[in-house]
Amino acid sequence: MITHDLLTGWRIAFVFAASIVFGALMLRAMFALAHSRLHDDWVKIFGGAARATWLLPLAWLPLMHGGGSVLRGIAYFGLLLIAGTRRVPEAAGLIALVFAGSAAACDWLAQHSAVFGLRWCVNGLLGAAALAVVLVDSDLRARVDGANLLFALSLGWLYLLFCDEITAWSGNLPEEIAPYQTGVTAMTILAVVHAAVAAILLVRRVKRSRTLLAAIAAVLLIAQWFEACVSLQAKPLGIAFAAAITVAVGMGFWLRRWRTAHA
DSSP states (O other), rough: OOHHHHHHHHHHHHHHHHHHHHHHHHHHHHHHHHHHHHHSSSSSHHHHHHHHHHTTTHHHHHOOOOOHHHHHHHHHHHHHHHTTTSSSSSHHHHHHHHHHHHHHHHHHHTHHHHHHHHHHHHHHHHHHHHHHHOOOOOOHHHHHHHHHHHHOOOOHHHHHHHHHHHHHHHOOOOOHHGOOSSSHHHHHHHHHHHHHHHHHHTTTTHHHHHHHHOOOOOOOOHHHHHHHHHHHOHHHHHHHHHHHHHHHHHHHHHHHHHHHHTT
């Protein structure tokens, strides 16, 4: 039982990190196609995500089970690595990332809803955008663009959450509908958080404030991590282990950025 809880915690941290890597690479492709101003500001975040693609397969090794899982994992990471190297056109890379991310999410989180994979991709986009807002000190115009992006992605997350619930309910999928049971559930709290964030981001002062916007982005990051805990129905030991791993990785990432900035 303890081993199972620890593996669940490891899976939570892995799924959360993988979603941000997928999301960052998808954002890079989207920004390049749209010639967005945010591309130049967030390019370091995208570069970090591309380098992290080589670490994800190693983190996935303890979670392998069965031959089919291995073959599918190789396919997911193969597409991810190809897209991360930018050796393919952005449009083709974006399609490959969405396909691989959607299939991987259903596989890694044992979900069967047709909408869940797409929702996980939006989770990744939202997590990557929130991380960039927290870490990158952009000018006022880029900061407002980042806030608008967080607003749009939060609304997209809410819409896909509703679609996922309806799909699980109408398809009579008991494992997928469990987090949406009546009452004040964890998913209800997450929905309220995202709705509140979307409403707060309508305030011009919040969009223009570096501190307030970073705080909002940090709340979204925590919400994405907590959603992984809910999706995997983790127990306290697994959640604590996942939190320890996430904090350790985050501190290592922050320390590396600090050393690079002061080198």
